Amino acid sequence: MASISTCLTLLPKSRLFTTKPSVSLKFFPGIQTLTSCPTSPRKTGNFFRPRVSFPVVKASLDVGSNSIRPGGAVETDKLPSDVRKRTMEAVDALGGRVTIGDVSSKAGLNLNQAQKALQALASDTNGFLEVSDEGDVLYVFPKDYRAKxxxxxxRIRFEPWVDKAKAALEYLVRVSFGTALIASIVLVYTTIIALITSRSDEDNRGRRGRSYDTGFTFYFSPTDLFWYWDPYYYRRRRLRTDDDEKMNFIESVFSFVFGDGDPNQGIEEERWKLIGQYIASNGGVVAAEELAPYLDLQTTNGAMSDESYVLPVLLRFDGQPEIDEEGNILYRFPSLQRTASSQRSGRKEYVGRRWSDWVGGIEKFFREKKWQFSKTSSSxxxxxFGLGGINLFGVIILGAMLKDTAAVTPSGFIKFVTDIFPLLQIYAGSFFAIPLLRWFIIRQRNTDIEKRNQVREQFARALELPDLSLRRKLLSARDMxxxxxxxxxxIVYSTDRDLVEQDYEAREWDRRFREIEKSE
Known part of the structure; x- marks a missing residue:
């Protein structure tokens, strides 16, 4: 199998740090990574000038047997759905040409997740790689990569159908619980009336041992619940939420008992997005005090001396501490300093009062939402509450009446109600027990959320009005x-271009650099 490899050498540039891309090309058939070309110091005058080499990509002219073929394994299917969706949203927002750091900061993913997701997407959508003159690896995707x-x-084709099925099931559960309240009231009070009527007939006729049967027959089909079915429920629900409209009675029953779900669902993703975007917009160097408004600190006391709370951020975005000239500890995130986007970074004059204006689209601090007991109106x-009370009262009365008739063998409708009476008791009791328990839990949760929000807001205010030491620390971070x-x-190499052409360009680059070195 014929192959062509390219080795480029560059003069070193003045940089504060050197990044080493660790991209794996195992998903790209026919593309292999080689070790750096052997280099040796070259003597120029009285100085030894080392020649800097970067990872070389070797592209084969032949396509191996492990190539992606129709019907073969789809690498993207191995990714978690959440990671794949967030990566694709970031790629779309950034124009389809991204670095790992771009996706990590935009989507709030850690660097390993972003790298694996980009490799899988590029493999499955005919994306290609670009390598810069400093060894940075970029991923470029076609405009129709989603269609491909x-x-x-x-899995991706059927995901929308699965999501619709889940939404339908969730709605059916909500409808069923509200319907059960109406059904319970009807059953309980119909049985009470039937027992009273049977006793009255028995007293009038003077008979004993008569079975308590009113002639009622009960038939229930699960398909009756679909009378409430609305295929556009969630669309209407969003519209009603935007217009502050009220929910219907069936929905309000479920909301009263079980609530309306976690208001902070998915908010951790938003937290990491905010942190990643803030770091990237500040040129990849920040102070711990700048990250505090987005993290969970119990108090502001001791935060200045103990900065261990930034460790999760360092691990997620591959950060490293550095010491400035004044002895302040700052945190650099090299991967977030390399971008394919031309967005401007923060400048050092944006410190203090103007910090709140400069933050712009990024939230000043991470705010958790408080839990609501229910989104239903007071009416x-x-x-x-009234219907639940009527149902509970009826269950208590019916229980006492059934005890009086325990010696008699009922039949028909009354027998059916007697058999399911324990379920009616559980439903009537839990109808108030569950909301009461939720009320205590929500009260404690909201207290904790309020404390965390207040601490984050205090850190954000400290950045708006920093003292002298904090101001100098922030200015140092902007300088670095x-x-x-x-x-x-x-770009010196691309898997989308002809290999022979790129090999010629590489040799031309090397020839020009040699001429420059000789002229010095």
Missing amino acids: LAAKSL ETAMV AQKTVIGPDR
Whole structure:
């Protein structure tokens, strides 16, 4: 199998740090990574000038047997759905040409997750790689990469149907619980009336041992619940939420008992997005005090001396501590300093009062939402509470009446109600026990949320009005910030271009550098 390899050498540049891309090309058939070309110091005058080499990509002219073929394994299917969706959203937002750091900061993913997701997407959508003159690896995707991925992956094609099925099941559960309240009231009070009527007939006729049967027959089909079915429920629910409209009675019953779900669902993803975007917009160098408004600290006391709370951020975005000239500890995130986007980074004059204006689209601090007991209105809550009370009262009365008739063998409708009476008791009791328990839990949760929000807000205010030491620390972080934009002019290798052409360009680069060295 014929192959062509390229080895480029560059003069070293003045940089505060050196990044070493660790991209794996195992998903790309016919592409292999080679070790750096052997280099040796070259003597120029009285100085030894080392030649800097970067990882070389070897592309084969032949396509191996492990190539992606129709019907073969789809690498994207191995990713968690959440990671895949967030990665694709970041790729779309950044224009389809990204670095690992771009996706990590935009989607809030850790660097390993972003790298694996980009490799899988590029493999399945005919994306290609670009390598810069400093060894940075960029991922470039075609505009129709989503269509290509959907055509290859059955999982992605069926995901919308699965989501609709889940939404339908959730709605059916909500409808069933509200319907059960109406059904319970009807059954309980119909049985009470039937027992009273039977006793009255028995007293009038003077008979004993008569079975308590009113002639009623009971038939229930699960398909009756679909009378409430609305295929556009969630669409209407969102519209009602936007217009502050009230929910219907069936929904309000479920909301009163079980609530409306976690208001902070998915908020951890938003937290990491905020942190990643804040670091990237500040040139990849920040102080611990700048990260505090987005993290969970119990108190502001001791935060200045103990900065261990930034460790999760360092691990997620591959950060490292550095000491400035004044002895302040700052945190650099090299991967977030290399970007394919030309967005401007924060400048050092944006410190203090103007910090709140500069933050712009990024939230000043991470705010958790408080839990609500129920989104129902006061009138709807009163109606649900009243019907629940009527049902509970009826169950208590019916229980006493059934005990009086325990020696008699009922039949028909009354026998059916007697058999399911324990379920009616559980339903009537839990109808108030569950909301009461939720009320205590929500009260404690909201107290904790309020404390955390207050601490984060205090850190954010400290950044708006920093003292002298904090101001100098923030200015030092802005001075150390860097933002390297990798434009098309800095690309020296691409898997999308002809290999022979790139080999010629590489040799031409090397010839020009040799001429420059000789002229010095």
